[in-house]
Amino acid sequence: MNLTLKVWRQNGPADGGRMVTYKVEDVSPDMSFLEMLDVLNERLTLEGDDPVAFDHDCREGICGMCGMVINGVAHGEQRATTTCQLHMRHFEDGATITIEPWRAAPFPVVKDLVVDRGSFDRIIQAGGFISVPAGSAPDAHSMPVKKEDADDAFDAATCIGCGACVAACPNGSASLFTAAKITHLGLLPQGQPERDSRVVAMVEQMDLEGFGGCTNTGECTAVCPKGIPLDAIAQMNADYLKAAR
Template sequence: MNLTLRVWRQSGPSDDGRMVTYQVEDVSPDMSFLEMLDVLNERLILEGDDPIAFDHDCREGICGMCGMVINGVAHGEQRATTTCQLHMRHFEDGATITIEPWRAAPFPVVKDLVVDRSAFDRIIQAGGFVSVPAGSAPDAHSIPVRKEDADDAFDAATCIGCGACVAACPNGSASLFTAAKITHLSLLPQGQPERVSRAKAMVDQMDAEGFGGCTNTGECTAVCPKGIPLDTIAQMNSDYLKANGK
């Protein structure tokens, strides 16, 4: 496959940045999107150019490090798939592909396609935890959990914090991420003591970071590589309003 890439290049946080066009030849349809970029980067290095910086780690779709907006869609148009698990067979030979970083004020660009997602860490630090006595693991059945709650909590817990929800949201809102973390803990018995204070602390931190508000467009769920459902946001809203009612 031969492709034309239009890639966002930005040498550092203070650089203005611009789209740069590259030709990539002999791409195998079996390559992942990141492998295709690796091929381009090897050539750029040989030519003495600066390789395109992008985040990645596991390349198995489970770590949440990779992510870029491909042709206007976070992680590309393949549903429920991270960028590293997106394969070139989903693109046409001769296609032009536009690649941009996540765009949000709380996610400043570090370099090229790499953004700083520390804002997510601070939201987690604000309340995304349970205070329980640590020690040896308790027996699995020592605290009963309804099957439905366990399933829903697990669905929410699959969030890998990649930030695609923020990138896709027309408001630059982090509601789906924050809601996934809140829902995951608020459905389980271990999360109950801090349930209400957690929602307030995490939502307030989300606001403080400068993320936008949710208008329930559903763009986040549509691009989420883990398919976190939109009703987690209703769960977050419910917990948050209870916190303010008290």
């Protein structure tokens, strides 16, 4: 297949940035989206151009490092899929593909398609944990957990922290990410002692980082590679109202 790519190029945070058009030829439908970009980058390198910078690591959909907005959709059209797991067979020969970085003030562009998601780490630092020094834990079976709760906690805990929710949200909100952690820990008995302080601190940190507020558009869950449900945000809201009272 032959493709036309319109790629966001930005040579560092201070640079204004622009869309640049590239032709990529002889793309195999079996390539992953990132392998297609690898091919482009090999060519750019040999031609003496600067290759397109993009984040990626595991390339099996679990590390959460990759992510770009493809034709206006975070991680591309295919549902429940990270960019690295998206394959070129889902595109038409001759298509024009627009590729942009996650857009949000708390995700400043580092270069091209690479953004800084340190704000997510700081939200976790604010309270996304259970305080338990190594060696102090009681026997694992001393605290049974209802299977349903454990399963629901797991569903929320599958968040990979990629940031697609923020990229897709018209408000640039990090609610789904923050709520996923609050829900995961809040559903478990181990998470109860810090439940109130956790939700207050994490919500405040989310605001402090400059993320937008949630208006329940549902765009986040629609692009989430792990399908974290909106239920999580409702849970966070309920916990917050209870804790802030």
